[in-house]
Amino acid sequence: MYKNGHRGAALVLMAPLTATFGIVGLGMSALAVAVCRLPDLDHDYSWLAHRGPTHTIWFVSAVAGLVSVGSYAGLSMLPVTLPAFPLALLLGATVLLGLLSHLFADALTVGRDTHAIRPFHPLFPHPFRLGLVRADSRLANSLLLAGGVLFQGLAFAISIGGITGAVA
Numbered sequence: 001m002y003k004n005g006h007r008g009a010a011l012v013l014m015a016p017l018t019a020t021f022g023i024v025g026l027g028m029s030a031l032a033v034a035v036c037r038l039p040d041l042d043h044d045y046s047w048l049a050h051r052g053p054t055h056t057i058w059f060v061s062a063v064a065g066l067v068s069v070g071s072y073a074g075l076s077m078l079p080v081t082l083p084a085f086p087l088a089l090l091l092g093a094t095v096l097l098g099l100l101s102h103l104f105a106d107a108l109t110v111g112r113d114t115h116a117i118r119p120f121h122p123l124f125p126h127p128f129r130l131g132l133v134r135a136d137s138r139l140a141n142s143l144l145l146a147g148g149v150l151f152q153g154l155a156f157a158i159s160i161g162g163i164t165g166a167v168a
């Protein structure tokens with residue numbers, strides 16, 4: 001998938017969190033969108049196979065783990081008392097979801113041969129692909145982004161409705 005498709009997929013995946021946590025969920029969604037294209041850094045390095053090591057569960061989990069550990073260390077050093085552990089876990093989980101959305105979005109594509117996602121490689125070499133659309137389909141990428149924005153909007157409306165419902 002391209003830029004907009006990945007952003008859209010992250011927005012769709014994070015929508016239930018926006019519906020549940022309102023503005024906090026929106027912030028988490030923004031973070032997920034910010035990191036969701038990280039696996040495609042393999043475009044920038046010729047020695048990295050595209051849709052190779054950076055498109056695996058291992059890479060995604062390692063990045064999320066590093067984010068958790070790093071933010072825990074950072075938050076613990078702040079001069080104010082913050083619930084560093086749950087916050088660090090929340091950040092790591094958000095990054096994890098953002099990166100997983102990337103794998104899901106790429107799995108939607110035709111992705112033949114070397115372009116198939118193998119999320120558990122080298123443990124299980126099986127490709128994971130639904131083959132619904134071409135990665136360069138403008139329509140599919142635009143639809144994903146539009147769907148993501150729509151889902152987030154609905155989710156936020158639900159969260160506000162939930163709050164006002166609770167107050168009334």
Ligand SMILES: [Zn+2]
Nearest residue numbers: 001039040106
């Ligand atoms: Zn990718």
